[in-house]
Amino acid sequence: MLTRLFRGRRPPAPDPAPDYVDVAHAGSVFRVRVVRRAGVKRFTLRVSLATGTATMTMPARSDIAAARRFLDAHGDWLAQRMQSVPGRVPFEPGALIPLRDVPHRIVHWSGLRGQASATVDAAGAPIISVTGEAPHVARRVRDFLQAEARRDLSQAVARYTRALGVPARSITLRDTKSRWGSCSAQGRLNFSWRLILAPPLVLDYLAAHEVAHLRELNHSDRFWALTHELCPATPQAEAWLKRHGSLLHRYG
Known part of the structure; x- marks a missing residue:
């Protein structure tokens, strides 16, 4: 999990964040779910090993441009974490x-x-x-x-x-x-x-x-x-x- 403190003057109300942001890194593209939450002061990035879902939680009044900069700066961490997600094993003959x-x-x-x-x-x-x-x-x-x-x-x-x-x-x-x-x-x-x-x-x-x-x-x-x-x-x-x-x- 990665975090970064959001600092500075209180900005005006931001435009609604998209539900997902695509992050390109080293030839791969990773889809990150975006959650805007009141009271949160840090950008937080998590990857669930259970589902393989990447989720970024962001301060309610931060803008999506800052969120994209945060994700771009941590593209390498995201790629490594996504690679560690275990592959699915379907219920099929031979499994x-x-x-x-x-x-x-x-x-x-x-x-x-x-x-x-x-x-x-x-x-x-x-x-x-x-x-x-x-x-x-x-x-x-x-x-x-x-x-x-x-x-x-x-x-x-x-x-x-x-x-x-x-x-x-x-x-x-x-x-x-x-x-x-x-x-x-x-x-x-x-x-x-x-x-x-x-x-x-x-x-x-x-x-x-x-x-x-x-x-x-x-x-x-x-x-x-x-x-x-x-x-x-x-x-x-x-x-x-x-x-x-x-x-x-x-x-x-």
């Missing part, structure tokens, strides 16, 4: 997909009927076996992964709610980019289905984290003490998410 952190190859059997399943091939290598017509492979793989995530999360949540003696109102799976889980004041738990791609200890930790919110709807010391009590592997799971979590969004 390697982590299931509970174990690589599984997608195998399509067009002449068969049945549900997708995790099994092994003739050589004993892990595969996700998918049947049905080719256009439905991606949807079938996603449905299978979401079903596996729901099963694992439901079991983990049930275990932790029994330990605390507090019920969860519901469990919902989503595909969020900014958070892996959440807990509402009504006791509704939300999780990213992509946790099924991570090591089991990570999914287990997120279940413990959100269940702990059923008692402590905050991030106080008491909350973290409770989370560590429920899941002693909390530090390892958080370290894994910090290092590898964004890579889970490259699949599908």
Whole structure:
């Protein structure tokens, strides 16, 4: 992330900023999303490793010419950051997909009927076996992964709610980019289905984290003490998410 302080006299109200700005650098062109925000004093440039989206946040009263100068000055950083975005891995035959952190190859059997399943091939290598017509492979793989995530999360949540003696109102799976889980004041738990791609200890930790919110709807010391009590592997799971979590969004 890059920042630059905006200084000087308060300028007149600027013209509306465009939604995107194209930045040319070393023969490549990068599209940057523009966000103008009140109260911001710095130009900020970020590249999401989850989506590959470049976003510049700019002071509300700064002009777009200054924003372009900022982007042009940091074209090299932007290019390097965009090159570090992991490539997408679609749910298609032959693709390697982590299931509970174990690589599984997608195998399509067009002449068969049945549900997708995790099994092994003739050589004993892990595969996700998918049947049905080719256009439905991606949807079938996603449905299978979401079903596996729901099963694992439901079991983990049930275990932790029994330990605390507090019920969860519901469990919902989503595909969020900014958070892996959440807990509402009504006791509704939300999780990213992509946790099924991570090591089991990570999914287990997120279940413990959100269940702990059923008692402590905050991030106080008491909350973290409770989370560590429920899941002693909390530090390892958080370290894994910090290092590898964004890579889970490259699949599908």
